[in-house]
Amino acid sequence: MPPPHPWTIKLTSFASQVRIEDSDNGRTLGELNFKANETLSIFKKGTQAVSAMPLLTKENKLNDRAQFLFTQIFERYAIEDPDDPTQKVLDYGATTAYVQGATGEKIVDKGVQHLMQFDSNSDGKLTLQDFLYFY
Numbered sequence: 001m002p003p004p005h006p007w008t009i010k011l012t013s014f015a016s017q018v019r020i021e022d023s024d025n026g027r028t029l030g031e032l033n034f035k036a037n038e039t040l041s042i043f044k045k046g047t048q049a050v051s052a053m054p055l056l057t058k059e060n061k062l063n064d065r066a067q068f069l070f071t072q073i074f075e076r077y078a079i080e081d082p083d084d085p086t087q088k089v090l091d092y093g094a095t096t097a098y099v100q101g102a103t104g105e106k107i108v109d110k111g112v113q114h115l116m117q118f119d120s121n122s123d124g125k126l127t128l129q130d131f132l133y134f135y
């Protein structure tokens, strides 16, 4: 089993019942007033606000909720299609911004190229349908 994510546990000093916060992680044990024989308690935090759900229907299509969420993500990065103002698209720049936002990486050429393979008409722009098909 993988170790629990830091956000899912809390640490408490047994003697003082002082809770050690995430923001304390740069402090030394001395600064936290730890004694040599200190006992720490680790608790699992309660349920997370985010719950897991299946993304696909039985027909292997994105379910409505997932489609709604991915559409919102698409809208956040999409630009007006210069060739068709009635629709929004992800061009190379917008796709780069999206992959950077999703991965937290600065160099994302491979990810962008991977996503661009779903450009169904090879015009260098992803439509919402292309984007949803990727997922």
Ligand SMILES: [Ca+2]
Pocket: 119, 120, 121, 122, 123, 124, 125, 126, 127, 130
């Ligand atoms: Ca296209």
